[in-house]
Amino acid sequence: MVEGKEQQIWVPESKNPRVVVVGAGFAGISFIQKLKNKPFQLVLLDKNNYHQFQPLLYQVATSGLEPDSITFPVRKLFKGQKNFVFRVAEVERIDTNAKKVYTNVGSLHFDYLVLATGSDTNFYGLEEVQKNSIGLKSITDSLNIRSLMLQNLEKAALSGNEAERASLTSIVIVGGGPAGVETAGAMAEFSKFVLPADYPDLKGELMKVYLIEAAPKLLGAMSEKSSEDTLRSLKAMGVEVMLNTGVKSYDGHTVDLGDGKEIKTQTLIWTAGVAGVFPSGLERSISAPGRRLKVNEYSQVKGYGYIFAIGDVGGMLSDQYPHGHPMVAPAAIQQGVLLAENLVRKEEGKQLKPFKYNDKGSLATIGRRRAVADFGKMHYKGFFAWVLWSTVHLLSIIGFRNKLIVGINWLISYLTHDKGNRLIIRRYSKS
């Protein structure tokens, strides 16, 4: 780096307008794919060199899948796309006047900026909880959960003390949305099928799984029927579901639920909320709930015609969606595709098209062969919903090899109840 001179990210020369895209999630990659062969220079920045399939993070966390099978190298994804440039960079700040992004490896000028930075765990200011628990929003989170849970089981095997063992093996999951429900179901299966075979000398009522939700129902965004089915199924699997229950604090050993109630555990997984993440410089445009950036129906960030926010980070409020669209892959993909089309229209001086979300329904799985599904007014549950869930997710995973390997893992696990990836490859470390 030359002293006194600003480090710039090197990209090839191009006569086309430069679109800087931040984030290789579903929104960012569908936007870029749609602009293949269009006259733009598309520069994608992400702090990781891979796309990750978030809906299956919980299966990595519960030893059901290898991390490599739900991630996909960004460069492989866009192999042969000539207008595409990728740089591993963490964007820290946006200079909206100079039209520049500042990253940990240098700065870069843009003509258009597309923020597809997604969302991260929201601990609602509970610092002690944040310090002692693990979210479930990245592969690193998943591997940390997997390692911590297995390390604690090994610690329990070393201990002759019953209370210590109970605290080491209990798992508390906070948040009754899809991530919490799916994690609780998978942990209950681990407890029922893997634990007795793996740890024959751990006696008694070990590895209790708790699911804590502040609202009076699970899966708040789904139908009443789905919520009830889910509650019934989880209880039948042995999960201790606590509704109308908040978490006040957690010191790494005791969950304080207020009212004097507490749970002893050394593993707390926090799925109770998410908040949009984006670089500094756009603070005055935060106005949507969940710390999203307020955008209009063309995904333009309020106040900037040349900065866009799509996916989880874009809060597009409307009468039908007063809190913005659901933070799910289909909304992100639809916004990415439409923005790509609109950018072409913009360059051609044409009228932009407003976004309209095509809600294809909701699905959540509750273990090996149970799931719930809502499509409009239709509700499905049990084995059929589970097959549907499996199919939809398998089709959504990027890459033929990944689909194949995930499919094989599911088939073997379906036949044997096994979760074969119970490996502590790198020990848990709070990042």
Add this chain to the structure above:
Amino acid sequence: MVEGKEQQIWVPESKNPRVVVVGAGFAGISFIQKLKNKPFQLVLLDKNNYHQFQPLLYQVATSGLEPDSITFPVRKLFKGQKNFVFRVAEVERIDTNAKKVYTNVGSLHFDYLVLATGSDTNFYGLEEVQKNSIGLKSITDSLNIRSLMLQNLEKAALSGNEAERASLTSIVIVGGGPAGVETAGAMAEFSKFVLPADYPDLKGELMKVYLIEAAPKLLGAMSEKSSEDTLRSLKAMGVEVMLNTGVKSYDGHTVDLGDGKEIKTQTLIWTAGVAGVFPSGLERSISAPGRRLKVNEYSQVKGYGYIFAIGDVGGMLSDQYPHGHPMVAPAAIQQGVLLAENLVRKEEGKQLKPFKYNDKGSLATIGRRRAVADFGKMHYKGFFAWVLWSTVHLLSIIGFRNKLIVGINWLISYLTHDKGNRLIIRRYSKS
């Protein structure tokens, strides 16, 4: 832990003699499997909760396989074996008089002790090299190589400086044994097939692969023909092979080869030597070359009738093998099995059987469809040897699911030249 009182590892009560086995490699696990249903309490201690398949570490390092597919959970391996106890523990010291092992999590008494602790990278006292390079003896090593190499490629993509790019993308491998040869071949393939597609804007002669060997030939333990075939194949693949060449030092940027010769690289992989590893307390029994423990033909460590060393750590010297047996899986497995049989004989007051190594031959692969094989006086090369290599390794990997996933990865890679796991999931960190 109670103050002033020694922490003990808790294991269930048993009336049978307790055999403490240290290390879950091929020697340790074949020993334990052979003693299923025999009247011993078998306590296995390993610092990891998995067995790792060392011959394929280089494929994880070169983005060809996921780490999970060449590792296998120890507890799953011995599921249902009633005389088996497993504890994750790193053995630090042996008290040979008190018959106790001391670990990072407490102590444990033994009646018999079986050391199957394997070997680790030998840097021959070159501290600067050790500090700045990576060995290839564990999954952690492999993932560190994978991350460092990919991180350096991403750094190169950010740089406009040609010399900096060359230094970031060059890979130097020291050691011309099977690990070095196989790594060099896989890196050359990465350079030829993956790099141009993934990094279209990296220009010029990038990602040069060097293989440095101090002896005048590669694969010193194999036949003259195999050595020559290997040298020819690697050169044809673009590997710069340097024989009769030693490494004097490496500061993280420049490899000093003596005589003023040097190579600029930021990635150095050290496969030039291994040394036995074992806890302290047995120093007076080190006398075999390669820091192995000197053992007699019954694998008894010199000076102790109740302590055994099998696999890489056991140096059983004979006229035919003056430096001990080769440090390979078949020798480890054969020693583990015979020791199990001998321990039963010992308890029954019978005569022990001396070990005789059944050498089944040697194999090494040099890329996607080339390998060399020596069986007695027979030598094979090319595609047939490669099919043989693939079959032998696939059969040796533990677990049906692992075999299947590795097989699929190989098939896809064979058809497409691709290495799909080029993921920096956790950044390189020197452990």
